[in-house]
Amino acid sequence: MGKDVVKQKRKLFHTLLSVEEVLSKLEQLIKPLGIETVDILNAYNRVIAEDIYAPMDYPPFDRSEVDGYAVSIKSVEGVDELHSVELKVIGKVSIGENPSLEVSEGVAVAIDTGAVIPRGADGVVMEEFIDKINDKVVVFRGIAPGENISYAGSDIARDEIILYKGSRLTHLEIGVLAALGIKHVKVYKKPRAVVLSIGNELKMPGDKLDVGRIYDSNGYAITTYLKSLGIEADYYGILPDDENIVYNAISTLLSKYDIVITSGGTSAGEEDVTYRVFEKIGNIIVHGIRVKPGKPTVIAVTENGKILFGLPGFPFSALSIAITILKFVIDKLEGHEYTKSSTIKALTTFKIRKDIGRKWYIPVVLSNVAGRKYAIMLASSSGSVSSLLKADGIAILEENRDYIDEGEEIEVIPVREREREAVIAGSHDMLLTALLSKHNLIERFALSFIGSYKGLDLVRRGYVDIAPVHLFDPVSGEYNVPFIKNDEILKKMAILVRGYRRRLVLAFRKGNPKNIKGFADIVREDIRFVNRNKGSGTRALIDKMIMNLSRQMGIEFSALVKRINGYWYEISTHTGVAAAIAQGRADVGVCSEYAAISYGLDYLPLTWEFYDFLINVNSLEKDAVKKFIDLLLKTESRELINSFKGYEAPNDMGSKLCC
Structure with a gap:
């Protein structure tokens, strides 16, 4: 009986469509909502409903x-x-x-x-x-x-077409209309949109967050994104995974709005309800797209032409589909003829294999070095929220490709009004953002915390401007300098500038409930360890300490790591490690002292390390990079660093170490 019920509830995706097929279907189905006449002062971002002819010469006299x-x-x-x-x-x-x-x-x-x-x-x-x-x-x-x-008419001649039907009005066009004495224009009506989020797991921002619940970010992000497009958009709130409740809400909203946009409930799973509600209310035209992320997108049209648009629940997935497809729908409802997303060209800094037959959207940071534009992939999942803050654009990897090589030219959809001037990619540190913010540089840099080794490699290949690094050389006992001096390419490509010191600790929950006495306790059967990601300087230090431990215990390194519960549980930031311990997902881990304090953890000191900055020589003339080097020399920076527990500003901070 139970299995039969499950089968009735579950519905597989219809035939998956390509993005181009989806847009083609929408092109045929969606028509503008109607025409109205507005004062030009109220016409900003509106779409012209008819060709506009000049009623006079401009200038009107010699x-x-x-x-x-x-x-x-x-x-x-x-x-x-x-x-x-x-x-x-x-x-x-x-x-x-x-x-x-x-x-x-x-x-x-x-x-x-x-x-x-x-x-x-x-x-x-x-x-x-x-x-x-x-x-x-x-x-x-x-x-x-x-x-x-x-001369009269030398700029614009009487009866000349000055603006075309389907064009969007900006301040530039409105200025021309005013100069020609045109006070009112016919425009297409603006669509009215409402956004609602579906999911039993969702809570409103400001409410208490229980374990297993998350705040609704999509509702706010998509609503404000729609407002940025110039349309009337409201946020309805959160609905549970209840088919009847969702059906009743959407049915009511359709009497007021031209398009209802949902987030979540689109995966055709046992508890997902969006597509079933859409199917009852309208005709489903899209249920599943050959794109990653964004596959479970569902779109329907009602008998009277109202649009139902179901976005995936994961934030980056929802944003990608909003930018590439939902915006197209809004443009068509507004009568806008020029609906293709603006893209720029960039060179890849990565090699990637993908499944053929599906378009991929990847968040990227854009870097401009030595006259070339590069796309640096952000390591994130479709559920990532931080990628929305970090990304400069969304890279498009085409459906018919299964491999993209480093250095290939790809298309990127920009997601920012202005590109940032420089890129910092390397080791994660909480204090770095505080320093940038204090000196009003935070908006000028794109940040990608990918680990010391990866940051060093990106500078080595000329792709980024600055890489924060903290790499310990066991032979010399020095941090960072040997890695530059022993690399012939890096010696020519970069300089190393002294940063600051920070203390790493072995962190555990308040009160030390597991009675952890030292690093060797990570091999205990009752302990779950949380590790750092490969490529990070902290991971290199952890592996070095495990190697020393393996020698003391007379066990091969490979055999010892198998005994460590959580060795493969990898987190990419110090704060992520601290959070895993604080929430009970792990018992112990290595992080910065400041991160441990921030999460209310106890800890044992391990070592002080240098957090230095590897700077691309081709970036030294960038104003943002010059100001970054200057901030390391300022007294205010030294005072800020020393005010953070677990950090120290050395006397030679800001000086060139090599090469």
């Missing part, structure tokens, strides 16, 4: 482009510094007046910029090329016919 003297060309023919001419000034034309004066040979009329050219004048001599003597002027530079004059 006018002067400069302050000077309107003359007949015959009066200044052959004039230069050695052969000047004297002209009688017979009056002046000020801006805004209709002149009654007439220019003839041997006379001049003073004229303001923008004033009407008097009859008989066919050129204007600039003030700079005359000497005034009483009621006469001496001209010592000749002019060509029509020089410094804008």
